[in-house]
Amino acid sequence: MLSSVIDLARRPFRRPWGPGEKALAVLLVLAVAAGVTVLVTVPDWGGEDDCPRGVQRVEGQCMAVADGDFAYDEGLRGLIEGVAEENAEASGGTYRSVALTMPFTSDATSAMSPGLIEHGLAGALAAQRAANDRPGPKLRLLLADIGEDMKEWRPVVDRLDALPDSETLIAAVGLPSSTSESKQAIKALEKREIPSVGPVITSSDMNAGRFFFKTSPSNAHFTAALGRYLDRREDAKTGFLVLDERAEDTYSRDLERHVLKAFGKEFDLRRNSASFVGTRGDEAGTPNLFRIPVLNLCAAKADTVFYAGRDEDLPALVERLASSPNCGYRKPLRLVKVGIGLPPELTGKDITARMRAAGIRLVQAASVDPAWARGTGERPSGYAAFAKAYEAVTEGQDLGSKPLDDGYAVMYYDALTAVSEASGLAYEDTPKSKAGGESKSPERVRKDVHNKLLNLNPDRRGDAEGCNPCVEGAGGTYGFNPRASAGLWPVCKGVHVLEYPAPKGGATREKSPYRTYGGSFSGVCPKGL
Structure with missing residues (x-):
């Protein structure tokens, strides 16, 4: 196997190999053996047809590709x-x-x-x-x-x-x-x-x-930043937890633990909760099945909903809530979550209008503030x-x-x-x-x-x-x-707490965001x- 691959790789050449070519041969052997794609470029070897077998030319460069096309x-x-x-x-x-x-x-x-x-x-x-x-x-x-x-x-x-x-x-x-x-x-x-x-x-x-x-x-930092935010909101009184129940989803299980640790006692979340099955991985469920969680949080007359799931499932929950503005939840309803940034699927023109009409506002602890891209x-x-x-x-x-x-x-x-x-x-x-x-x-x-x-x-x-x-x-x-x-x-x-849609008068940004390990770090x- 090794000799045949090396022979195929060397056929286009009638001169000693350079270091880059030897590296490519090894990579090709490993690629065939592992059956996995790792893509690397190598030095240009001349004409349009001078790439060895199993290698394609992209933008004038030969690229090592396992099992043919990448x-x-x-x-x-x-x-x-x-x-x-x-x-x-x-x-x-x-x-x-x-x-x-x-x-x-x-x-x-x-x-x-x-x-x-x-x-x-x-x-x-x-x-x-x-x-x-x-x-x-x-x-x-x-x-x-x-x-x-x-x-x-x-x-x-x-x-x-x-x-x-x-x-x-x-x-x-x-x-x-x-x-x-x-x-x-x-x-x-x-x-x-x-x-x-x-x-x-x-x-x-x-x-x-x-x-x-x-x-x-981490989720621990995100929930700590949300705790600091909610401590200053006197109208955050009745909470409800909506969680993804998939056992293999490390992210959702970890987030659930931190939400319960930070807010479980204050908002009685072990009693006031409902689950759904997310749409990712081998345990994936059917999309949009949020009817029971919404009925339960409406019955609880919640004003703050904690979400412990993936971003891709959240639009379906928001749509269900926006379709049930008179079910009994208190307005404005905070939908509290964590994430890297703000999902574009939740900021489109139509869904934003529905959220405003239903009195729903996302409150998210984020690693990235979308306002940076807008220069504000x-x-x-x-x-x-x-x-x-x-x-x-x-x-x-x-x-x-x-x-x-x-x-x-x-x-x-x-x-x-x-x-x-x-x-x-x-x-x-x-x-x-x-x-x-x-x-x-x-x-x-x-x-x-x-x-x-x-x-x-x-x-x-x-x-x-x-x-x-x-x-x-x-x-x-x-x-x-x-x-x-x-x-x-x-x-x-820094952890940045975002509000969307922005409240009247515009969204507020904390002058001093929550800092990871800011209180325990020995430096400044x-x-x-």
Whole structure:
């Protein structure tokens, strides 16, 4: 098997192989053996037909593809070609590789919707562009498809562990959802000492020692911020919990625990609750089945509804509530939730009008404020750099009417930016060989990058706006500190409580948002967002 694949790969050539070509051969062998797609670009080899068997040409570059074509949603083509271009340019000098571990296809019950995949990939590409515009080693993105339901992580992790030294893999970024499968994946990466970063992971039990970093607050932080908000609302008196009952959904189960811990006693939520079966994964239920929860919360005359489920199921609940404005719930009815950003499906013209008419208002603890994309109010100090790179990589592409509202582009950008920052710091400390290259093995480079990630401490220096070193991202200025957060959740990350539709007089934004570990962190969090 090995010899036949290598022979097929070598047939187009009548000269000795270079390092890039040898790397491609190894990747092709691994791809066939694992049956999983990892996509990498390699140096240009000449004419239009000079790519080896099993490799396709995209935007003038040969790309290694397992089992023939790379299967991805058609809407991703422009972004994937953008990654190919960035990878090709990076290959011309000193580079390091980061695996983008996420689904690249979607269906009705899969881990990510097509829009979220597209937005996350756009954010990662923007971070790659920004990183490669700076001095130091460039970044190449290996597109590592873990499947629609994230169940194909095992061969992907095995293959990443076996990548050739020429790739200098420093991290995996992109795991999009908290499930039993994703928890197994981060544990497997930890066992191989490959650091990974979850851009949009919020389940507080998604931890893997000192190897899994998160750039979003956890459900514990979100509920704490909501508690601070509700403490100031005297009209929050009668609560009701609507929860997704799927046992395998780590996210929903974790969120339910934190909601009950924070609000269960005050609002008697163990008695005042009803469940539904969400529409994701093997345990997926039938959409729109919210009749019983709505009848129950109406009978309870609730003024505050706590939602412990996935965003994709929420529009059906809102529609059912908007169709029952006279059932007895108190107005305005707060629908309290957590999330990365504000789902565009809940901010369309028609549903917004229905929410206003029915007296329904979303109150969400969020990692990203959609107002930043509209240029209203204060923005994080790192947002301008993100906006510049994002505009460059998405020019001419249709990403929907509100591609930044869900926050995925921002958080994927921040996750890769954290790795880029750590890589640059490690490179500055790396002794150079006489030939001008790095003198350390790929394993040593990865260990050094991991160490720098652990030390992206957000402690403010004097009166400075930011901190150094830390993550000055599109989603805020924050960092990691194993002593403040053993689970490597972001320290000093702001949690923003959003109200939609905005109340009369406009939505209010807290001057000082809730900060993750702000009360227990031994340093001083940066100013601003």
